[in-house]
Amino acid sequence: MSAKGALGNLLAAVAARDVDAVVAAAKGGRIEVVPLDLKGAASTKAKEYFGQLFTAFPDLEINVGKTVIAGDKALVDVVLTGTQKEPYLDIAVSDGKSLVLRQAWLVEAGGATVSSLKIFFCSNELKWILGANKSYEEAIAAVGA
Numbered sequence: 001m002s003a004k005g006a007l008g009n010l011l012a013a014v015a016a017r018d019v020d021a022v023v024a025a026a027k028g029g030r031i032e033v034v035p036l037d038l039k040g041a042a043s044t045k046a047k048e049y050f051g052q053l054f055t056a057f058p059d060l061e062i063n064v065g066k067t068v069i070a071g072d073k074a075l076v077d078v079v080l081t082g083t084q085k086e087p088y089l090d091i092a093v094s095d096g097k098s099l100v101l102r103q104a105w106l107v108e109a110g111g112a113t114v115s116s117l118k119i120f121f122c123s124n125e126l127k128w129i130l131g132a133n134k135s136y137e138e139a140i141a142a143v144g145a
Helices: 002-015 019-025 042-056 123-128 136-144
Strands: 032-035 038-041 061-070 073-083 098-110 114-118
Touching: 002 019, 002 061, 002 073, 002 098, 002 114, 019 042, 019 114, 032 042, 038 042, 042 114, 098 123
Parallel strands: 032 114
Antiparallel strands: 032 038, 061 073, 073 098, 098 114
């Protein structure tokens, strides 16, 4: 199967917020979430990363932007949106904060499943979005003080 088929299975599992289906879509593969330094077998790391994501954002939606596919590899522009209902990555729930986070996914297919998934995003942007960091204006003001 090309990257297109394996990627389709992965995206469908994430869209359904089904951790077991994500694990099945990447069975035998590896997952790396670069800014979190989380890497390892999909069987454990998919549950760790996506399980926490789906719990913290029960209304999570995945919006797929541009996708470049070359043989068994795909680069995907992904935007995650949702409302935080539980703590996420030790970030407490802050009223009125919704997630809108762009990520880049590098996917490699190994037969019918994803053999490698690397997720890239800006962790500082995530913290700002969810209110864990000072606002941009506060951070700039602190530098000038």
